[in-house]
Amino acid sequence: MELLCPAGNLAALKTAFNAGADAVYLGLKDDTNARSFAGLNFSPKKLQQAVSIAKTQGKKIFLTINTFPKPTEESRWYQAIDMAADFGADALIMADLSLLDYAHSRHPQLPLHLSVQASATNVGALSLYKEEFNIERAVLPRVLSMKQVRDLAKVSPVDLEVFAFGSLCIMAEGRCHLSSYVTGQSPNTGGSCSPAQHVRWAEKDGQQLTKLNNVLIDKSGKDEQMGYPVVCKGKYVAEDNGDTEYMLESPTSLNTLSLLPELGKAGIVSLKIEGRQRSPAYVEQVTRVWRNAIDTYLNNPAGYETQCEWNAALDKVSEGQTTTLGAYERTWQ
Template identity: 75%
Template sequence: MELLCPAGNIASLKVALNAGADAIYLGLKDDTNARSFAGLNFSPKKLQQAVEYTKHAGKKIYLTLNTFARPSEEHRWYQAIDMAADLGVDALIVADISLLDYAHSRYPWLDLHLSVQASASNLAALTLYQQEFDIKRAVLPRVLTIKQINTLAKVSPVDLEVFAFGSLCIMAEGRCHLSSYVTGQSPNTGGSCSPAKFVRWQEQGNRRLTRLNDVLLDQSSLDEQMGYPVVCKGRYLNEFNQVGQHALEAPTSLNTLSLLPQLAQAGIVSLKIEGRQRSPAYVEQVTKIWRQAIDTYLENPTLYQVKEQWNQGLAKVSEGQVTTLGAYERDWQ
């Protein structure tokens, strides 16, 4: 099983590889990827350095082009594909059908991975993408149960990748427009569901207010740890709740260490760590723990057990310092 780790800069890429990552995924310094934040991602020159460093380490590198090209601006995404092919990246992670078609027709030797933003979650969808664009892998949305993943893996025409750790998305990925009602910008084209230019933190007495485009999403004490503001993770007042609670989702991180044997037995080829926007320290800590867990499982699958220090280490860098299995395990089903 491949351990696929994020890199928002060269420092994160290097620590991920040194900590045991099998592959790295990253994006360009623009809105062709869904983590478009100031100070994050790679210029063309930095991307070339990243490719050379990763190849020298004997590992793989994937370029994320998972936003949807805007009308009359498709050429910018096409240029990114051209550059990736010239630099020799191992695969492109793509959601937009037009971009898949461009990459497949121009560079048939370049592996294509279907992004989670494409929301492909059944056999018919995977078959279509495989037949039309020869995708080699699909990243499954984080709304499927482990039972659904098992069922799909038995018949999938392509390799499957799942998110193993990191921030959760409770929406149908690739179809969420929730934040566009607050910012006026679609997360699927703008590169972020909470663009940094709209984020405001304000101190008011002993409280900290969190706003997105002047809409109050949350408030906390000054010493309370807060996650990055997104609409779905805000705390709101309503007719049933006058104290302010998380209406849709509490800030937590996905942690599937306990499901590692089931994911391996299902034939999942890649375990993805979320967090291109996180620090090198986060990337290093999570990569080390997951490297240990995967190696422990492979050494003796029947005796695999999650070590408490692994969970403790992951909890420290988790959103809200809380982890969950998310949709992988729904008790109410």
């Protein structure tokens, strides 16, 4: 199984490779990718340097071009695809049909991976993308149970990649409009669900206040752990009882270390670590743990056991310092 790690900059990329990542995924410094934060991502020159570093070390670079162009603005996305082909990226991660068509027709030699933003969750959808655009891999949305992942893996016409660790998303990726109601910017086109320029933290009456575009998202004690303010992980007042609580999703991180044997038996080819917006220190810690876990499993699949120190290390860098299996453990699906 491939260990695929995030790289928000060259420092994170080098750290990921040194810590044992087989491949990294990254984006350009514009809205062609879904982590378009200030100070993050790669200029064309840095991308070329990243590809060179990866090839020298026998690693891989996957470029995310996974947002959806607005009318008349498609040229930026086309230029990103051409650039990736010219620089020798190992694959593109994309969701938009027109971009997949452009890449497949203009650069048939360039491997295409279907982004989680495409929300492809059944064999019919995967077969269509395979037939029309010859995708080699699909990233599964974080809304499937383990049984659903297993069932799909048995019949999938392409390799499958899953999120193994990091921030959760409760929506069918690529179809979330929650944050656009608060910020006026869609994550599907603008590149981030909570743009940094709209985020504000403040203290009042001994509590921490988190606001998104001046809308109060969360309130907590000074010593409590808080996640990055996104609408789906905010606290809201329930009309029936008046309680303030996390109605949609609490700020927790996905951690599937315990599911590693099941994912391996299902034939999942790549385990993805979320966090291009996180620091190189985060990347190093998470990559080292997962490298150790994957190697332990591959060396002795039948005897694999999750180590307490692995979970302890991951808890320290988890959102809210709390982890969950998320949708993987939903037996009712």
